[in-house]
Amino acid sequence: xxxxLNIQDKTILVEGLEKYWLSKLNxxxxxxxxxxxxxxxxxxxxxxxxxxxxxxxxxxxxxxQFKKHLCKKPSEYKKILRFRKxxxxxxxxxxxxxxxxxxxxxxxxxxxxxIANFKSLTRLSPKVFFENLTTMGNSNVHWIFD
Numbered sequence: 001x002x003x004x005l006n007i008q009d010k011t012i013l014v015e016g017l018e019k020y021w022l023s024k025l026n027x028x029x030x031x032x033x034x035x036x037x038x039x040x041x042x043x044x045x046x047x048x049x050x051x052x053x054x055x056x057x058x059x060x061x062x063x064x065q066f067k068k069h070l071c072k073k074p075s076e077y078k079k080i081l082r083f084r085k086x087x088x089x090x091x092x093x094x095x096x097x098x099x100x101x102x103x104x105x106x107x108x109x110x111x112x113x114x115i116a117n118f119k120s121l122t123r124l125s126p127k128v129f130f131e132n133l134t135t136m137g138n139s140n141v142h143w144i145f146d
Contacts, residue, residue, distance in 0.1 A: 032057065033065050040078055044085075044107050048074045082106055083121050086114065090130055099126055 004016040032055040039046055039054065051074060052059045066074050086106050090097065097105075103114035118126045 030065065030069060033069055036062065036066075036074075037070075037077070040074065041081060044078055044082060079117055079121065082108065082114075082117060086118075086126070087133070102126075 001020060004013065004020055007013040007016055036051050036055055039051060048059050048062060052062045055062070057065075063073050066072060066077060070077060072080070086102060089102060089105060093102075099114065100111045103111045106114070108114040108117065115125055118124060118129055122129055124132070
């Protein structure tokens with residue numbers, strides 16, 4: 001990984017990172033976690049209590065399984081999904097959508113909620129983030145280079 005990160009050419013760096021992480025990908029099976037992830041993706045407003053009830057497990061068990069297999073709590077996973085949906089929506093709108101419109105479309109409570117979410121994940125405001133976002137390759141991978 002250190003060798004890859006020292007590559008100066010951004011295109012070769014991206015290709016190296018993609019190849020490295022794809023080599024680490026393993027199949028995943030779990031009695032309910034895959035379905036729970038799908039439910040969150042369908043409805044970002046679903047609560048941990050609702051998920052636990054739906055899969056007939058305790059909230060503690062649900063959270064434990066998320067942390068064990070995804071290294072994230074369900075709430076953290078939802079935050080990341082919202083972040084990714086925001087990127088996809090902004091990409092689709094060619095950055096013509098206002099941040100207020102975007103925040104409501106992605107089901108953030110308000111624009112300040114979206115800004116806080118971005119800063120917690122990237123340490124950047126959405127405006128700065130999108131100004132520095134680069135799309136490479138097949139347009140499915142987005143990069144920010146320092």
